[in-house]
Amino acid sequence: xxxxxxxxxxxxxxxxxxxxxxxxxxxxxxxxxxxxxxxxxxxxxxxxxxxxxxxxxxxxxxxxxxxxxxxxxx
Numbered sequence: 001x002x003x004x005x006x007x008x009x010x011x012x013x014x015x016x017x018x019x020x021x022x023x024x025x026x027x028x029x030x031x032x033x034x035x036x037x038x039x040x041x042x043x044x045x046x047x048x049x050x051x052x053x054x055x056x057x058x059x060x061x062x063x064x065x066x067x068x069x070x071x072x073x074x
Contacts, residue, residue: 013054019047
C-alpha cells in the first residue's frame with residue numbers, strides 16, 4: 001500500500017488477507033466510526049487485513065522488518 005502527498009510518501013509491504021466474518025467486519029466498522037463517521041450499510045463489506053513486513057518512506061535509510069507480527073486493518 002502506498003500513500004503520497006506532495007513530496008511526502010510512504011509504502012507498506014506485506015501479505016493481505018480478505019476477511020468477511022461478521023465479528024471482524026463489525027470491529028472495523030466500530031473503529032471507523034470512532035475515527036470518522038458511521039459508514040453506510042453495506043452487506044457485502046469485507047476487511048483487508050495486511051500483515052506489514054516492511055515500511056518504506058523518504059527518511060528510511062534501511063528497511064525494517066516487523067518481528068512483532070503487527071497487523072494494520074484498512
